[in-house]
Amino acid sequence: MTESNVIALNMSRERNAATASGYLMLVVLLLAILAQVWAIAELANDRQGTLAIAVVILAPLTLIFVACGFYMLQPNQAAAITLFGDYQGTDRTTGLRWVLPWLMRKKVSVRATNFISDKIKVNDLRGNPIEMAAQIVWRVVDTAQALFDVDDYKEFIRVQVEAAIRKIGARYPYDDFDHQDVTLRGHLDEVAVELRKELIERLSIAGITVDECGFTHLAYAQEIAGAMLRRQQAQAVVAARRTLVDGAVGMVEMALASLSEKKVVELDDERRAAMVSNLMVVLCGERDTQPVVNTGTLYQ
Numbered sequence: 672m673t674e675s676n677v678i679a680l681n682m683s684r685e686r687n688a689a690t691a692s693g694y695l696m697l698v699v700l701l702l703a704i705l706a707q708v709w710a711i712a713e714l715a716n717d718r719q720g721t722l723a724i725a726v727v728i729l730a731p732l733t734l735i736f737v738a739c740g741f742y743m744l745q746p747n748q749a750a751a752i753t754l755f756g757d758y759q760g761t762d763r764t765t766g767l768r769w770v771l772p773w774l775m776r777k778k779v780s781v782r783a784t785n786f787i788s789d790k791i792k793v794n795d796l797r798g799n800p801i802e803m804a805a806q807i808v809w810r811v812v813d814t815a816q817a818l819f820d821v822d823d824y825k826e827f828i829r830v831q832v833e834a835a836i837r838k839i840g841a842r843y844p845y846d847d848f849d850h851q852d853v854t855l856r857g858h859l860d861e862v863a864v865e866l867r868k869e870l871i872e873r874l875s876i877a878g879i880t881v882d883e884c885g886f887t888h889l890a891y892a893q894e895i896a897g898a899m900l901r902r903q904q905a906q907a908v909v910a911a912r913r914t915l916v917d918g919a920v921g922m923v924e925m926a927l928a929s930l931s932e933k934k935v936v937e938l939d940d941e942r943r944a945a946m947v948s949n950l951m952v953v954l955c956g957e958r959d960t961q962p963v964v965n966t967g968t969l970y971q
Contacts, residue, residue: 685878688762689770700738703734710726714727744768746765748782749778749781751777753775754773754775761779761814761815779817783809784810787887788832788833802889805886807883807884809879811878816878828879836866838869870884
């Protein structure tokens, strides 16, 4: 079958259903009950009039007809109305409602719902296996699409969330010590925005939107967690050493400049090199230095 012969999905669109207030029909129901009681009383008193006989027959039928059409909707709840499988519309009016008994009602919650995905293993941009999990706040905005355009919209959400996490996780590296790229660990807010956009696009076919999303778990996979931890520690040590050396060099330059400017002592190249060496040892050493008193000169 060629691509041009593929049957496209018939997109559903929510529309208002023709329903009635249940309170008005409740009055009709009560009147039918009273009429039935009256007719039974008339027949019990041997007043077998045509009206009484007709009421005895019609009142139970009216009672059953009216009672079968009642349903209730709570706030942020909707009911999709169908007639023999044909979509007739959606009722979002809260309270006691009524439709013709042969119309089927399928209730759908349009409240905000929280979903937390399972931890899944993803390869980031650099191929490192990482574990990711996300939480999303979603709600149904089009009941017709949620019910009739996908088979099970809750299962559809679960699968699409996993697919979106894999796509976003492969788009960025987990970490970048050079701080030049957008990373999963260092830019959670930006990545969460990208994940929300991806989910809205994927879930639009089911009439679902995403109000909020974020990551609940983000870490290297267990098989490389130890190696990556040692790498992070080594890079942190190198970065700290670099900062320490840069600061020490600046302090040495400042000390030599200050000595020359104030003419405290005149230093030739050899004495300047010795002073630089001593200052770098003092400033960069991890242990406390022990002073050594030199009573001679550098040339003896």
